[in-house]
Amino acid sequence: MAEQLKIKSEVEEFKKEYFYRNSGAMTKAIKISEAQLNLRHIEPTTKATYFQAEENRQRDYQAANRIQSWFRASKVRAYLSHLHKKAIIIQRIWRGFTARARFRQMVKAAYFIMKMNFYEAMAVRIQQRWRGFFVRKHIHNYYARKSYLEGLSKKNELVRMELAELEELQKRERHCVEMVKEQTAKVYQAHRLHHLLSTKQCPGVFNSPFRPAPHEMEILLRQVKYQAPTRLDPRGRACLMGMLGPTAPSFPGTLGSPWIKTTGTCCSSKPILPPISSKKQQGLFRKPGEVWEQRMLCPDLTLRLQTSYTHLEEAQNQLQHKYIRLPTGNIRNRKYAPPSEAQQQFLYSASLRQEL
Amino acid sequence: MSQRQIIQVFEQYQKSRFQFVQTVSDLALRPQNIEILQNAGVMSLLRCLMLDVVPSIQQTAALALGRLADHSDDLAEAVVKEGILPQLVQSLALKNRFYKKAAAFVLRSVAKHSPELSQEVVASGGVDALVLCLEEFDPGVKEAAAWALGYIARHNASLSQSVVDAGAVPLLVLCLLEPEIALKRIAASTLSDISKHTPELAQTVVDAGAIAHLAQMILNPDAKLKRQVFSALSQISKHSVSLAEMVIEADIFPAAVACLKDPDDYVRKNVTTLMREVVKHTPELSQVIVNCGGMATVIDYLGECRGNLRLPGIMMLGYVAAHSENLAMAVILSKGVPQLALCLSEEHEHHIKAAIAWSIGQIGHHTPEHAKAVASSDLLVKLLELYMDASSSEDLQAKSKKALKSILQKCTYLPGLEPLLYDVPSNILKYVVCQFSKVLPNDSKARRLFVTSGGLKKVQEIDAEPGSPLQEYINAINSCFPEEIVRYYSPGYSEVLLKRLENYQPA
Numbered sequence: 099m100a101e102q103l104k105i106k107s108e109v110e111e112f113k114k115e116y117f118y119r120n121s122g123a124m125t126k127a128i129k130i131s132e133a134q135l136n137l138r139h140i141e142p143t144t145k146a147t148y149f150q151a152e153e154n155r156q157r158d159y160q161a162a163n164r165i166q167s168w169f170r171a172s173k174v175r176a177y178l179s180h181l182h183k184k185a186i187i188i189q190r191i192w193r194g195f196t197a198r199a200r201f202r203q204m205v206k207a208a209y210f211i212m213k214m215n216f217y218e219a220m221a222v223r224i225q226q227r228w229r230g231f232f233v234r235k236h237i238h239n240y241y242a243r244k245s246y247l248e249g250l251s252k253k254n255e256l257v258r259m260e261l262a263e264l265e266e267l268q269k270r271e272r273h274c275v276e277m278v279k280e281q282t283a284k285v286y287q288a289h290r291l292h293h294l295l296s297t298k299q300c301p302g303v304f305n306s307p308f309r310p311a312p313h314e315m316e317i318l319l320r321q322v323k324y325q326a327p328t329r330l331d332p333r334g335r336a337c338l339m340g341m342l343g344p345t346a347p348s349f350p351g352t353l354g355s356p357w358i359k360t361t362g363t364c365c366s367s368k369p370i371l372p373p374i375s376s377k378k379q380q381g382l383f384r385k386p387g388e389v390w391e392q393r394m395l396c397p398d399l400t401l402r403l404q405t406s407y408t409h410l411e412e413a414q415n416q417l418q419h420k421y422i423r424l425p426t427g428n429i430r431n432r433k434y435a436p437p438s439e440a441q442q443q444f445l446y447s448a449s450l451r452q453e454l
Numbered sequence: 455m456s457q458r459q460i461i462q463v464f465e466q467y468q469k470s471r472f473q474f475v476q477t478v479s480d481l482a483l484r485p486q487n488i489e490i491l492q493n494a495g496v497m498s499l500l501r502c503l504m505l506d507v508v509p510s511i512q513q514t515a516a517l518a519l520g521r522l523a524d525h526s527d528d529l530a531e532a533v534v535k536e537g538i539l540p541q542l543v544q545s546l547a548l549k550n551r552f553y554k555k556a557a558a559f560v561l562r563s564v565a566k567h568s569p570e571l572s573q574e575v576v577a578s579g580g581v582d583a584l585v586l587c588l589e590e591f592d593p594g595v596k597e598a599a600a601w602a603l604g605y606i607a608r609h610n611a612s613l614s615q616s617v618v619d620a621g622a623v624p625l626l627v628l629c630l631l632e633p634e635i636a637l638k639r640i641a642a643s644t645l646s647d648i649s650k651h652t653p654e655l656a657q658t659v660v661d662a663g664a665i666a667h668l669a670q671m672i673l674n675p676d677a678k679l680k681r682q683v684f685s686a687l688s689q690i691s692k693h694s695v696s697l698a699e700m701v702i703e704a705d706i707f708p709a710a711v712a713c714l715k716d717p718d719d720y721v722r723k724n725v726t727t728l729m730r731e732v733v734k735h736t737p738e739l740s741q742v743i744v745n746c747g748g749m750a751t752v753i754d755y756l757g758e759c760r761g762n763l764r765l766p767g768i769m770m771l772g773y774v775a776a777h778s779e780n781l782a783m784a785v786i787l788s789k790g791v792p793q794l795a796l797c798l799s800e801e802h803e804h805h806i807k808a809a810i811a812w813s814i815g816q817i818g819h820h821t822p823e824h825a826k827a828v829a830s831s832d833l834l835v836k837l838l839e840l841y842m843d844a845s846s847s848e849d850l851q852a853k854s855k856k857a858l859k860s861i862l863q864k865c866t867y868l869p870g871l872e873p874l875l876y877d878v879p880s881n882i883l884k885y886v887v888c889q890f891s892k893v894l895p896n897d898s899k900a901r902r903l904f905v906t907s908g909g910l911k912k913v914q915e916i917d918a919e920p921g922s923p924l925q926e927y928i929n930a931i932n933s934c935f936p937e938e939i940v941r942y943y944s945p946g947y948s949e950v951l952l953k954r955l956e957n958y959q960p961a
Contacts (some may be wrong), residue, residue: 243780247787250744254788257711257747258754265715272717401591 119150288318295319371395383442405447413440472511475503479518488525496522497532504541509550516542516556524563530571533564539578546583551592558587558598562605569609576606576613581620588625593634600629600637604644611651618648618655623662630667638671639679646686653693660690660700669704677718684710684724692731698739702732707746714751722755723763730770737777744774744781749788756793764797765806772813779820786827791817795831808850811837815857822866829870834861838874838882855882862886866893868900875912884924887913891930901934910935911943 151158234240296302296316304316369391406412420438478496481487500522503515519538523530533539542557549557561580565572575581580602587599603622607614622644629641645664649656664686671683687706691698713725729748733740743749749771756767771790775782785791791814798810814837818828828834840846840854862885865871874886890913894901904910913931918924932940941947 246780247783250784251787253745253747254750258750261712261715261751261754264712268715268717 119153284315284318285322288315288322289324291315292319292322292324405443409440409443409447413444416440468508468511471503471506472508472514475500475511475514475518479514479521482518482521482525485525488522488529491522492529492532497529497536501536501538504538504545509553512545512549513552513556516553516560520556520559520563523560524566527567530564530567533560534571534574539564539575539580543579543583547586551590551595554587554590554595555592555598558584558595558602562598562602565602566605566608569613572606572609572613576616581606581617581622585620585622585625588622588629593632593637596629596632597634597637597640600626600640600644604640604647607644608647611655614648614651614655618658623648623658623664627662627664627667630664630671635674635676635679638674639676639682642668642671642679642682642686646682646689649686650689650692653697656690656693656697660697665690665701665704669706672706672709672713677716677721680713680716680721681718681724684713684721684728688724688728688731691728695735695739698732698735701728702739702742707743707748711746711748711751714755719759719763722759723766726752726755726766726770730766730773733770734773737781740774740777740781744784749774749784749790753788753790753793756797760800761803762806764801765809768794768797768806768809768813772809772816775813775817779824782817782820782824785817786824791827791831791833795833795836798833798836804847804850807840808847808853811840811850811854811857815853815860818857819860819864822864825861825865826867826870828861829865829867832870832873834858834865834870835873837861838878841882842877842879858882859885862889865889868893868903872907872909875909880918880924883916884927887916887924887927887931891927894931894934905935905939905943910939914940914944 294303296305296312296319301307302316302319304313304319306313371392416438417440478491478500481491497519500515500519504512504519506512506515519533523533538560542560546554546557561575561584565575565580584599584603587595588603590596590599603617603626607617626641626644629637630645632638632641645659645668649659668683668687671679674680674683687701691701710725710728714722716722716725729743729752733743752767752770756764759767771785771794775785775790794810794814794817798807798814801807801810814828814833818825818833837854837858841851841858843851846854859882862871862874862882866889868890871886871889874882878886890904890909894904910931913928916924916928918928
């Protein structure tokens with residue numbers, strides 16, 4: 099069946115070929131030319147092939163062209179594909195090489211980073227511990243703070259106690275000073291009222307017979323020794339003379355003359371001098387006790403003089419008057435007389451200045 | 455007429471002049487006479503008598519003029535207008551010491567009323583003449599001159615500067631060394647007035663070596679002197695850290711603490727003022743004072759005095775506590791907080807209360823320990839009352855609010871916080887509830903106490919906008935407790951239950 103079909107198609111093919119060969123313009127042209135050229139003497143078979151070949155020349159030429167171009171193209175293509183394949187091989191190898199190199203580098207870097215992270219983590223641990231230790235030991239030291247606060251409480255207690263004692267002491271001193279003041283005022287009163295002392299004949303005002311015991315003023319009056327009033331401040335006299343026996347020692351640390359206002363401290367242990375007032379001048383013959391005290395103590399050194407500016411002239415004037423008043427003129431026969439007022443002042447001030 | 459009779463006429467005139475001047479100066483001592491004297495035109499008469507030949511009349515006239523000017527503003531202005539000042543200043547340089555004293559007295563009484571009058575005194579060359587008087591021997595003259603300079607320098611910085619420019623400061627420091635107490639007092643007071651205005655003036659006073667001398671006078675028994683000395687030291691140290699450090703380096707501190715037991719009120723007040731001015735600069739300076747026991751003494755002092763005298767002590771405690779939590783703990787340990795609570799209840803003046811509120815805020819705001827110490831003295835309630843009181847001044851309200859807020863943010867002492875849930879404005883309530891919401895999740899005993907004391911009930915009654923921080927805190931608190939308890943305490947639960955009862959059908 100299949101063979102039959104095949105043979106039939108071949109027959110068809112033959113027919114077509116025959117038709118084409120014989121129906122072409124070439125065939126006609128060949129026939130014409132043949133007629134002209136008188137080519138009748140050539141064999142009909144070669145004639146036939148020659149006509150056929152002429153007719154098919156164009157076609158064959160084109161076909162041959164085609165075949166050749168196709169062949170050439172395939173050759174070139176084969177060459178190109180060969181080249182491409184080789185190029186690909188080279189590129190593949192190269193890329194593999196570089197990629198592996200890069201990968202190796204990446205692995206090294208990753209390893210390095212891993213190590214560094216580990217070290218850093220360990221370093222952070224060390225630093226944490228160290229910082230914690232350092233801060234707890236030195237900066238925010240709990241035990242130091244605790245001991246500081248305990249010490250502070252103790253110190254506060256101590257200070258409070260000490261200050262309370264100090265205050266107590268000061269109060270007592272002030273009280274003491276006031277008492278002394280009162281007492282000396284009383285003694286002064288007693289001195290002024292000495293005439294009210296009771297006698298054997300007549301009981302005094304403070305010693306009324308109806309009282310069980312004499313009034314304290316009476317007792318004071320009995321104790322005070324009377325002195326004639328002198329130029330000195332009577333209170334000073336009363337203090338020096340009047341404060342005898344049991345009136346004085348009840349006050350611890352009695353002061354020398356505390357009632358006179360002082361410019362310095364009032365609660366010192368040393369006896370305080372009477373103030374050097376600018377009106378009166380110092381005489382030579384004071385009571386020995388007073389002079390001794392003044393001698394023993396160091397006076398305040400200031401720029402101001404302790405004598406008046408004109409004492410020298412006054413002294414000289416007085417001296418001159420004294421000499422003029424004496425009846426017998428001879429100095430050698432003159433009886434000894436104690437130095438006059440002006441002379442006393444001069445001698446005393448000179449001695450203080452240590453010129454004598 | 456014989457010579458004697460003519461001379462007698464002159465003597466009579468002199469006697470009558472003297473008598474007039476003497477009487478006027480005695481009358482000028484009483485305030486009621488002065489108007490009459492002024493109307494009678496005494497100023498011009500005295501001015502003429504000041505030019506008199508006889509020195510005693512001059513002096514008495516100057517004294518009378520001084521007393522008149524001392525009394526009132528207008529008379530002092532009249533003195534200036536009559537042009538008496540230039541001739542006074544001129545004669546200051548020439549005459550004897552009694553006249554100088556009287557003239558310095560006149561200058562002082564003119565200068566004390568106002569800065570303008572002091573400026574007039576300065577403009578007529580008074581300052582230079584007074585500085586010359588400071589170089590005299592007589593202590594009375596020096597005292598009068600120093601007093602006048604002090605009154606001039608008191609008003610403002612430029613007048614102080616003119617006093618300093620005339621070279622008064624070294625002479626005043628020399629006056630401090632004199633034996634007379636009155637002179638020392640006046641010199642210290644003048645130095646204090648000079649140094650109080652600006653740091654540069656204080657530095658000038660310090661450069662003249664005043665601090666060492668002032669420090670020596672601390673142990674002097676005279677009370678008024680000590681007042682002035684401490685006042686001068688506090689005016690110097692208030693300006694800057696370096697000046698305060700110089701004052702501390704003079705080793706006054708353990709000794710000054712003893713002066714806090716002085717019987718005189720103002721000595722104690724000035725010592726506390728000095729401590730306050732020193733303490734406010736740096737923590738190290740505060741540490742010096744705390745370490746020598748100053749804190750305890752100041753707290754005892756606060757217990758003894760009343761009124762405005764307490765103010766420097768209170769502020770000192772506040773400044774010390776403000777520096778660091780160590781120092782605040784030191785204040786608490788020295789029993790400062792109960793004392794402040796006592797002061798708060800005793801004082802009525804608003805500015806003192808505001809200062810106390812501020813100090814309490816400074817003490818309590820550091821850590822929960824400090825806040826607990828403050829809360830356990832019931833101070834939070836008192837601060838709240840001060841804040842809510844409508845009659846408090848604005849300053850007092852602002853300070854108590856700030857103190858309350860800063861303490862509340864650190865307070866974890868729940869029994870102290872409980873009273874603050876009731877009758878509180880919402881801005882404070884927010885902080886209180888926030889603190890509860892922080893503490894309750896962690897402490898079971900506190901939760902129990904919270905429920906039994908009625909706190910949970912109160913929290914349920916709080917009405918907050920949803921989404922506000924207050925609502926979040928309330929939710930956080932509610933989530934610490936089981937559902938049933940929260941529902942039990944929510945308001946209106948009894949109605950809900952009763953409604954359920956109504957709808958219930960027994961089976």
